[in-house]
Amino acid sequence: MKKNLGVLPALMPMPVAIIAAYGEDGKVCAMNAAWAQICDMDKIMLCIDENHKTTKNIRYSKAFTVSIADVENMAAADFFGIATGNKMPDKFEKSGCHAVRSEFVNAPVITEFPVTMECELAEIVDTENLHAVVGKIVNVVADEKVVGEDGKVCPEKINALIFDQFRSGYYAVGEKVGQAWNAGKDLMK
Numbered sequence: 072m073k074k075n076l077g078v079l080p081a082l083m084p085m086p087v088a089i090i091a092a093y094g095e096d097g098k099v100c101a102m103n104a105a106w107a108q109i110c111d112m113d114k115i116m117l118c119i120d121e122n123h124k125t126t127k128n129i130r131y132s133k134a135f136t137v138s139i140a141d142v143e144n145m146a147a148a149d150f151f152g153i154a155t156g157n158k159m160p161d162k163f164e165k166s167g168c169h170a171v172r173s174e175f176v177n178a179p180v181i182t183e184f185p186v187t188m189e190c191e192l193a194e195i196v197d198t199e200n201l202h203a204v205v206g207k208i209v210n211v212v213a214d215e216k217v218v219g220e221d222g223k224v225c226p227e228k229i230n231a232l233i234f235d236q237f238r239s240g241y242y243a244v245g246e247k248v249g250q251a252w253n254a255g256k257d258l259m260k
């Protein structure tokens with residue numbers, strides 16, 4: 072039997088994405104955003120409030136990066152979610168993280184996180200029900216330790232964090248349990 076739980080953001084798992092951009096002062100600003108989603112083969116959508124310091128910086132710089140947070144850097148990733156750049160101007164410095172300038176866009180790549188999408192601002196969607204930043208992915212940079220012999224990222228090597236919206240917990244991405252576009256083939260008969 073099922074139990075009614077009311078209105079909840081019950082989509083799971085949610086990636087723990089770290090969004091970074093440069094401000095007008097050239098400083099790195101970063102935030103934790105669980106509400107991020109690929110929306111095309113070369114685009115990502117961030118459902119983030121327009122009042123975030125990072126959102127303001129994206130509007131200014133027209134570029135940003137999206138990193139996959141991992142277990143090894145969970146404390147910094149969580150800090151990026153609980154501290155606000157609007158009230159803490161040295162937020163990035165306090166995190167202990169480091170950044171280098173992207174080779175492809177005017178945005179910082181946080182060196183601690185294993186995979187980063189480098190994005191140009193494509194558009195900002197602002198309606199009554201949605202505020203979303205859409206980025207065009209122009210490059211993905213990954214630590215060699217998470218890239219397989221085939222040149223592709225190995226999810227099991229990232230140890231990526233996912234966010235549990237039911238109890239506000241972090242979990243690690245686990246083992247591979249099937250192959251996409253193959254696990255349901257027998258049902259096609």
